[in-house]
Amino acid sequence: MNQPHIGIGAPIMLDNLDREIIGLLKVDGRMSFTDVAKKLNLPEATARYRVQRLLQSKIVKIHASPNPEHLGTPHIVIVQLFVENSQIDAVATALVEIEEVQFVAVTAGHHNIVIDVSFGAHSEMLAFYAKLHQIPGIIRYESQVVMKLLKAEYKYVLS
Template identity: 60%
Template sequence: MQPNSKSQDSSDIDSTDREIIQLLRLDGRMSFTKVAQRLDVPETTVRYRVQRLLQQDIIRIIAWPNPEKTGKPHFMIVWFDVENAQIDTVAEQLSQMDEVQFLAVIAAGRFNIVTDIYFKDHVDLVNFFTQIHQIPGIQHYESHLVLKLLKAQYNYVLDS
């Protein structure tokens, strides 16, 4: 599916779109019929709007596996200090690693890349660090083992 060439922002969605998005955030499997009933609009309206929101890359509906139940129970945050000229290259290499589930290039502070990694056991962790030691441009990194994950969701409030 090709992204729509028109740039989309929150002003391109109306209150009905926001209500649909809110319901799908609670249950991404909710049927168009059930959404329509909850909002008191025709099912065809919901179907059209969800398809438009998906096509315009305003929303994504995904299955988010539970790492503890799918064999990757350990979670670590790794901060990288990378040579400025190598940031894009290093970020691309890190993003290709299976353990890396989140990656962001950041500004300010002593690090310029942050990642979340999930791993099965000590062997996986050692393999991950062995791989990153082979990536040119990484000057320094800090890793922080997450002992208890208290919240992991992306439920930011949509602008009205």
């Protein structure tokens, strides 16, 4: 079933070929147009056009995911925040601006906001909490230190 992408300009309908291309790029975002064409038995021009259309429409974005353990930031903390309802957007925006914060989500349920934060040393964690305490609207928070990261990958299903 085709799903429109709602965004700037006309919606783009994803077909099976788009889904196959996205599947290949999820495995290797640096795959050449030539390799995409070979794997899907397409002309290279078609592969180039389709990939560029997916990128330009912002249906697909390709990025590198650094490994925190090899970059000197091996400590990850998950923080769940209880925030005043009228301050949720302002708190989330403030959290996005903090360099150590890697993930911010406004959530429904027990907590209002969930964040992931990366540190190299415990002193950096203390500095982060000092910043957190300066943000108005936070009622309280709970933190969990990640002891062993087994998977950090978001896979979105294309229906």
